[in-house]
Amino acid sequence: MLVMRPVRLADLPNVQQLAVDSPVGVTSLPDNTDRLRERILASEASFAGEVRFHGEESYLFVLEDTDSGSLVGCSGIVASAGFSEPFYSFRNETFVHASRELSVHNKVHVLSLCHDLTGHSLLTGFYIKPELVAGRFAELNSRGRLLFIASHPDRFADVLVTEIVGYSDDANESPFWNGVGRNFFNISYPEAEELSSRKSRTFLAEVMPHYPLYVPLLSGGAQEAMASVHPRAQASFDIFMREGFESDRYIDIFDGGPTLQARTAGIRSIARSSEANVLVGNTIHSTRSFLVINGEVSDFRAVVAELDWEPGAPATLTPEIADALAVGEGASVRLVAL
Structure with a gap:
């Protein structure tokens, strides 16, 4: 039987194997023993704590095969995204360029670096073994934490957010990163994700352009990759869309994947x-x-x-x-x- 439960420190070797297997871009699940140990200890403290208002807590769940004792998946919740530092996203916006004299009225798609989503609760760290992706246990691994939120609403914000891993090819090349981020950091997409998983995304975000990026000036590949979902993240994306999350407002600053959001009380699994x-x-x-x-x-x-x-x-x-x-x-x- 597969049972979802809170992670324990004894799970560290198995959790690290899940991290090794997960696609590039799941920075909340780093292949780094020290970082994973920190995350597990923080999760244990959060589950054990008396909480009346969402703050710095983070919760990590694992999906255990009780017959074998092996772990086949994991998922997490951060009670307040960006609690200790801003949580950056690109916001989709439209600028209007108009001239009455020239009879010009153009709407231009731009990306603005923002931390609008700081303070919302963040669903993170989702991974499940490939053979279980299409089945009901992917629903358990993802939606089980929504029921946890439904039972303990004081621990979480009124809005939930989740970042879906964006498109990258078989060589782990991200067209969006190559078209945007690589102009400011001369490192590859996997190197950028590995660096941010070991340290923090904030210090990379702070060097990104803080003025709007005009989308028509980006390469065709970067534009096509905006809000595109990595094939291995499609099942997770589909679950969230069925839950009522919206996908058209924000994208990830590294790979351009969609950042979804929804009012907590209106999410299907919680409301029903x-x-x-x-x-x-x-x-x-x-x-x-x-x-x-x-x-x-x-x-x-x-x-x-x-x-x-x-x-x-x-x-x-x-x-x-x-x-x-x-x-x-x-x-x-x-x-x-x-």
């Missing part, structure tokens, strides 16, 4: 989730698949379960599912249909 009391039964005539969480913090668990459940009724779980969620008869769970 329900709480139910638990009954434990051996025989269940299931009718639908559900994401189910136990609603805890440090002992958080989430699974996919086949249930015969209707809103307002108790949720009957098999002993196996109840054990995986660490709940018993009479406990409360939160669930939403797949």
